[in-house]
Amino acid sequence: MPIRGLKRDLAAIAVLAALALLFFWPVTMGGRTMLPVDSVYAWEPWRSTAGAEGVGVAHNSLVLDLYLQNYAWKSFIVDCLRAGELPLWNPYILSGVPFLAGGQHSAMYPLSTVFYVLPLEAAYGWFAALHVFLAGAFTYILARTLRVSRAGSLIAGAAFSFGGFMVIRNVFPMIVAAAVWLPLILAVVEVTVRRAEEGAPSPMGAIPLLAVGAAALGMVLLAGHPEMYYYVALTTAAYSLWRLAGLWRRRRSWRRSALVAAGLLGMGVVGLGLGAAQWVPLLDLVRHNFREGSASFAEVLGWAYPPRRAISLLIPDFFGNPAHHSYLDLFTWQRVDVSVNALGDRIDTIYWGIKNYVEGAAYVGILPLLLAAVAVLRRQGRRWGFFALLAALSLAFVFGSRLYWLVFRLPGLNQVHSPFRWVYLYTLSVAMLAGMGADA
Known part of the structure; x- marks a missing residue:
């Protein structure tokens, strides 16, 4: 890539960084915190003292998990590290429970270092800003990899990073920590296959790329949210098969296709190895999980979005705002x-x-939706078909289609009672289509 072009791409990514910092300015540079501390006054024993302490209605009691759960986890981790101990066991829940194996605390996730070097009340804002930026930057990279213009790629990056999924779900740091890496992984798959399509003389040249993909997969695993493992793995596998089929149609070479497939498989294996410190003990722990078989397929579908929730795709606060x-x-x-x-x-x-506001957040924006429609109608951009199909299938799962049976029967997914979280892949797909539609 010419130096001039690289500078323009870096400038676009810098814009995404500035937007993330500006959006989270009050909780990064503004001296405020993301922690919903006032929400505890909705519960005893704090509620009894709320009046005396001048505390009124909590700003948003729905996000209390961030304080009662995640903040407690992070505090426990920091205390253990200061004492020179690994947080293997948490003695403060019931008679004690395995802690490090649980994963959702993201203790071994490298970017959780933010929580270990900054005061916790400040760290949450910086962690959120960093991951919203990464979501935008990696989506920009994926769009540019698919030959979308810089303007279109910037739209794609902004649509994904500032869509309802990423912004609202910062109440679940482990979810956003895992979610941001998928666009980068897909970009690695795309470039790896394209090298073979264009007749690269040696598959060895793809090794640095595959190493980046493996590292990103490892980050997903270390983020510690098992449900996100599935979304990333299934999407990566589906895109790899989609592109390998395209490679076969173009080159008609079993050897070349097999080499690329082996490289992508190797990327997955190395990624599993990098994240093994988290997922191996987690796998042992989930075997004793009470959620195994605790809900039928019909019950899980009942927790999907009801049809009336579709209006929130266009009007996010149609049902109000907590x-x-x-x-x-x-x-x-x-x-x-x-x-x-x-x-x-x-x-x-x-x-x-009638749906939790956080889990019901699916708004991407009117402009991205219009541009995505343009991309589909005009068949604009490379791989538009994949992202259109992924968006449609994700929406079907989100709204409780019986097609969800396709994934419900996969090992471990009967413990996952949230088909509505496929809104993650819907959001990414719409963002990518919006970038393509901008070039129409």
């Missing part, structure tokens, strides 16, 4: 605090959705 506690009276033009609903029940938020 962080909103008042409404604008159009007759008096004054804000009115909510206190009771039409049934006389006490409420403190305007949210009335």
Whole structure:
């Protein structure tokens, strides 16, 4: 790539970095914290002291997991490290439980170093900003790899990194930590196969690329969220097969196709090795998980998005927002605090959705949706078909189609009761299609 072109790509990635920092400025440089500390006052024993301490309605009690769960995990890890111990066992839950094997604390995830060098109340903001930036940068790289223009790639990167999935789910650091690496892995697969399509003289030249892909896979595993393992693995496998089929159609060479397939398989094996410190003990732990077989296929489908939730793909706050506690009276033009609903029940938020707001966040943006539609209608861009199919299939899973049986029967996925999290792959697919549509 010419130096001038590289500088332009770096400038575009710098724009994504600036956007992430600007978006999270209050909780990075602004002296505030992402931790919903005020939410604990909705529970005893803190609720009894809320009035005396001048604490009113919590800003957003829905994100309490970040404080009661993740913050507790991170505090325990930091305390153990300061004492020179590994956090293998947590004695503070019941009579004690395995801790390090559980994974979702992301203790061995390299970028969790942020939590070990910064005060925890500050670390969460920087961790979120870093991963929103990485999501955008890696999606930009994938789009450029697929020959999307710089402007289109910037749109793709911004759509994925600032879509509802990435932004709202920062309440689950382990999910976003795993989610950001998939675009980079797909870019490695694309370049590896394309080298063979274009007649690269030696497959050895792909080794540095495959090493990058293996490292990214290792990062996904070390992030410690088993459900994300499946999403990344299934998508990587599907894209690899899609591209290998294209390689065979173009070159008609069993030897070349087999070499590329072996390289991609080797990337996966090395990635598994890099993440083995986390997934091997986790595999042993999940065998004793009470969720094994605890829900039928019909019950799991019942937890998918209801059809009416489709409107939130276009209007994200159609069902309200748990962080909103008042409404604008159009007759008096004054804000009115909510206190009771039409049934006389006490409420403190305007949210009335039938799906958890965090898990129901699927908004990508009107412009990305329009551009994605253009890409599909005009068959614009390389691999548009793959991402259109992935988006459609993901939406089918999200809304409880019986097609979900295709993945429900995979080993371990009967412990996963959240078909709605396929919105992750829907979001990435729409973002990629939006970038392609921008070039139409």
